[in-house]
Amino acid sequence: MRTTFVVVNYNGEKYIEKCIESILSQTCKKFRILVVDNASTDGSIQIIRNIADRSSKVEVIRNDENVGFAKAVNQALELIESGLIALVNNDVFLDSRWLEEMVKSARSDLRAGIFASRIYFLNGLINSTGHAIYRGLAVMERGFFERDLGQYDESCYVAGACAAAALYRRKLFEDIGFFDEDYFMYNEDVDLSLRAILRGWKIRYVPTAIAYHVHSASTGFLSDFSVYYNSRNWVWSVLKNAPRRILIKELPFFLLRNLTSVIYFCLNGKFTVIKSKIDAIKELGEVFKKREIVRRGKRFERFEEYIDGFGWKVLKNVWLSKAERCDNNIDKVRV
Known part of the structure; x- marks a missing residue:
């Protein structure tokens, strides 16, 4: 099964090279990479072009303005013919077996149209193991800022996937449509996941597909x-x-x-x-x-099957003080 990676970039000079290199280092080699640059003003576009010159797997779309994450992804989706599509943020670094594990899951579970990763922050705390829906219809990342003690080791169906590192079937987009461009960025993955669930698709969490996320590198966490x-x-x-x-x-x-x-x-x-x-x-x-x-x-x-309590623990972790979430050192990550 061939996969197209889509990486949306905006001023990602600090992380984009490591991001793309982590994709190029995948054990599963049946892929190409489509980078959509949203009119970056730093040196990231030159870094991307240099990588594209070295690797035939990398292609670049350069926008004249920042059209937002949702529209940039949709631009790429219009061009993609592969059966699987992987979205990876420009501040995400994939484990070398990420795609292999995702493809394995896609082959074994045909009911699922979206596949969620086990995503860590660089300090080793959990960023996401898929989405959960809590009372009041708050959609949050499962395990957000928790220590990984094995509590999310089992693959299961979840209420959504964090699009920082997720896999999608092209058939899903053909069925439910693309990302909502009115969102510009943030929560477009929540909307897409909810639409998928309501159309009868499943969303599978794949714990062996591991990624590391700086988180809001382009916009700032809680900016x-x-x-x-x-x-x-x-x-x-x-x-x-x-x-x-x-x-x-x-x-x-x-x-x-x-x-x-x-x-x-x-x-x-x-x-x-x-x-x-x-x-x-x-x-x-x-x-x-x-x-x-x-x-x-x-x-x-x-739909009520997806609502799981109040999620007070997750809410507390979302509102951690800056000092408690500042240890995000890129040098700690080995991919």
């Missing part, structure tokens, strides 16, 4: 930029995809989570969260049009 787009786009993902009866049941908790996040971020000087909620509300007319399209194509009814 004003990331807070705005994450906060706005989560609201859209819920209102666009959650089945009516689930949305009504979870609405009080959904509103409470929005309120507490606004209070938390404002207390920490991130007032862009207020604008994010206002802008989310302004576009509800368009969101509800998309919701109707999702509703008409729905094949899966038991």
Whole structure:
């Protein structure tokens, strides 16, 4: 099974070379790499071109402006004919067996259209083992900032995949459509995963497919930029995809989570969260049009099976102090 890697780059000078080299070092060699550069202003585009000159597996698309992650991926999807598509962030480094393990899982589970990685931060703590949905329809990374004590060693179905390092079937995109370009970036993987579930696809977590993630290298972890787009786009993902009866049941908790996040971020000087909620509300007319399209194509009814408690532990880890999450040294990673 042939795979096309898609790497979206924006000012990734610090990490892009190691990212691409980790892909080129895969034990499974049936792939090519398509790098979409969003008008980077640093030296990363030259680094990419130098690698492309050395390797026939690497191709480059250069945009004239930063069109965002979702649109950049969609540009690549329009050109891809391979049966499998791997998305890898420009600040992610893959274990050499990542693709081999993903392809093995794709061959053995034809019901799954998305495959999630075991992703670590560079300090060894867990970044993601797939998505989980909690009360209030909060979609979070399983295991976020936990120590790996073997609690996520088993392959299973999950509620979504972190697109920093994930594998997709081309047939899935043909069935449910591409990423929602209105998101620009952040939470577009949540939206896609929810749409996939509602269409009857499964999402499999593959614990042996290991990746390492710097996390928000281009935008900054919990920066004003990331807070705005994450906060706005989560609201859209819920209102666009959650089945009516689930949305009504979870609405009080959904509103409470929005309120507490606004209070938390404002207390920490991130007032862009207020604008994010206002802008989310302004576009509800368009969101509800998309919701109707999702509703008409729905094949899966038991959405409540994916809701798993309140996720207070995950929420606490999301709001760790800066000092507790600063140990992210690239030199510790060996791929």
